[in-house]
Amino acid sequence: MSPRKRLPPPAEKPAVGPELARIPARRILVVSPVIQIRLAPGDRVLVSPGQKVDAGTPIAERTSDAEFVEVGRLGGSGNGNGKEPGDAGWRGLQQERRRPPTPGKWWVGGDDRRGKSTRREGPRRIAGTLLYEFNGRWSAAAGERHDKIESPTSGVVMEAANCIGIAMKVTGVAIPAAVAGGEPARGYLDVPRLVEGELRDTALDVGRSGAVVVAGGRVSAEALTRARAMSIRGMVAGSLGQAELRDLAASEARQRAGLHSMPPFGVLGLDGHQRRPIASPILALLAALAGREVAIVTEPPLLVLDVVDVPLPELPPDWVRVRSGTHAGREGRWLSSAGLHRFRAGIHLEAANIRLGDDLGPTVIALADLERFIL
Amino acid sequence: MSRQPRVFFALDFGAATTSAALVGHAGGRWRLLAHAAAPSTTELDALLFGILDRVERADPELLEFVSAQERPKTADLVADLARLESRSSPPRRIAVLAGSKRQRRRLEEVAARAGWLVVGGSADVDDPLELSRLVLAWDTHAVLLGADPTPGGDEKRHLPMLGALVAAAARRRPELAVVLAGGAAIQESDFSGAGEHDRILEVAKTVAAAGPAAGADDTPVEVPSAAPAAEPAPDEARSAEVAEGAIAADPLAAAGAATDTAAAPAAPQPAAPAHAAPVELNAAAPDRHDSVLLAPDAESGQPAGSALQQVLEGLRARSDESRLGVARSVRSLALLLDKSIEVIEVGVDGGLRCRAEAVGPGHRTVVSSHVGMASGSFTPDDLTDEVIDEVLSWSTIAFDRYRLIDRLRDLRSSPWGEADGEGALLRLAAAKAAVQRLVAATPEISEREMPDILIAAGGVWASTPPSVVALAMADLVRRPGVGRLACDQARLLGPLGAITDEEERRKMLKDLVEDVLLPLGSLILPAGIRQGRSAGRMRVMGETANSDIDLQPGGIWAVELAPGQTARADMDFRDAVRLGARGRHFSVEVSGGLGGLFVDLRDIPLRLPDRADQKRATWESWQRAMWSEIDE
Structure with a gap:
């Protein structure tokens, strides 16, 4: 898989035999x-x-402490926009300000809405978006804290x-993933040495600050906590469990509640939730891209590479990977169709003979447990 | 050969499975020549090639005959043969808003029965900001605002605010479909607009006028849909044409008796796609929101809520949707066979329970009802604690909760993965939990008698041994009586339901009924058995074998009875039991199947130990009796 080739034109479709075509295809990019x-x-x-x-x-701009606010009657124009002259888009925002109030329009609280000032603290400014008008009075979702996205x-x-x-x-192009957690984040791609396909938590040190780290088959809750503490921007793993996602969501919630916001952190599971190593063609691609800027996107789950010119691994057309079942994560070459095969618990499934890794003999694997890669 | 080909593909595009069947006219009738199923990610042409290749290898003359070609080329047939298609509608989300929690629950229930993924809020509990979040969320495709026809004080005072909130959201998101149900229609003036809006109003009036009769027919009202931004291609946009007369008492009643199959039929015509004349709802005035439906309240119809359910179903589903197709086919079958038929279908993006039966013996009018629910999926998108508990309660494997969630989520993304071994057991537990949810959501079907034919459908049963599918049906549909169990193995009910013409569909089903319904066996399920001693004896006298069984309470037995065979089962109970009627001596005709004859003397409803490990052991003992290969 060492020789590389450039991304083929989108219309080009690698030819595979009719039997191989029955294996679900997975697009690498x-x-x-x-x-x-x-x-x-x-x-x-x-x-x-x-x-x-x-x-x-x-x-x-996200209003992280948005609350329901009774705005009251509004005139023909809004009350402000929170921008100062000279800011980018100032002219457009001025025009926006002149528009009559409509649902969704940005609104900045007037004096009466800035909260009661005391001697010790200054007046509070609240801003948000208008929700609806009822009986001539407007309501809004507004708050004091606004974070840039x-x-x-x-x-x-x-x-x-x-x-x-x-x-x-x-x-650019992107590597699709199965599951994502956290927030969209960006950093340089770091592919550390994996031990048996896994990354040790101790490898997540401050030297990787600002990186999106390839973390092997599975990422643990401890690794996520440590990565955040080390200002790592994201992690990419073969799988991401529900328990880890729950911990990450709780951590995100705590971050949002805190006054000091941390840089966004995202995590991707390329294959799903159960433990599986990263597929070798994808790992080879990630290794080739090490050091370049990448982005984690959560909707849909993607690792965005920003560029179109990507060094792709050369793949034999009969290269397949076991996606699920007892051999999940192993890869090999298609040998022949095994027809309808009787598997465990007396279940009959269409199967194929696959030579997995360095095995001497073929292994019979259900077609539905296999995947092949398309570029 | 200059004849027209008399063969077509029946294709069912499910969320997880693409199922293809080759149906040809040979020997004077339509026949299922071959069928296959594959993950929906598989290339369709590869699947069709495989089917044709099998037929060609098995009987090349047959392929020549039905295709009306000498030495037909497989590639040409794949490209040229007619296709009858049905497909799953992707799940869509509706935000249910009400003035009171009570009303919100009712509306949520109806929306869920119409197949929507439901999120909801009520003004007496949630603040307007939370309600706005629900309505403005990107993945919310429709809003249902409802109230009683004469709103009480608890919801009346909130309605004007809710109307303003929804109208504001609708202005922000013109693609959002809005349904004002019952007394909420008074807020219609909040949504400016005319023309299209007036026409939509008529739909609701039709439904409202139909009242109780609406429940007798399961045809959803076709309503204009403001398609979600992310979803349909232009050719999939729904028509705004109103299906006039869609609420007729029963279209089958007017169709009359079934007639013999025509001698040289052409391939059937699928339902006219509803996207013939897409209407750009907001083309003229972008800031005007026209896609507002006025619908009946959550109690209208028989059963209660069915009128609103029809409107919401019409808003959600495509006209060629598989589940609606299954419901239509079942209605035709009920009339054709003059039997009560019930279908339980479980898939990845939802499930269906439907029932059809003649009004009375000899009647040509069929009463049918169906409920398709997103939560009927064997691996729902929203894995709540309740869903996890349900799966755990049916599982014979001890799972850690998070491990189970991981496995169910992976099952959703790869529904065909690990179909053997432990994966098969997990799939079975998840499927049973899904059926349990469907059964709980359809009390109006559960209160009916045991159907004459109970059909298991959906991809989840595809690889499960027939006897295990039969056991699952016996576990879940526990009503005393005797019924036949069958499986829609080739998944033909959906595509056949896409045939618009009722008579044509019935003719096709008449020919194909033996091929469509793969017999699993018969189920004898008496109620009122006393525990502790032998309940009596049963003798099964068939063409090839006789059996004599001591009826021990609490057990389930499978008696070998091959497909196509019939037998007489004579039962003598010590005490009176219910088996349709109440009595001690029963003699019933039973038919065989892949699983045989099942005699179930377990309690109705099932009584299970409270402790999880004991419950698992109980399930396993019953399962092992039907699934001897489980330890392989």
């Missing part, structure tokens, strides 16, 4: 996928459809709406 950044009432977008954005560009990758904005979300077409 997707070109220009559409990603989503989900927003909630109180959040506003800072970009508009058609706009090109680079990685790191602020695309939205940066684009994890470069692309073109397709949809952008306050309170709802942003859809963006990525410029």
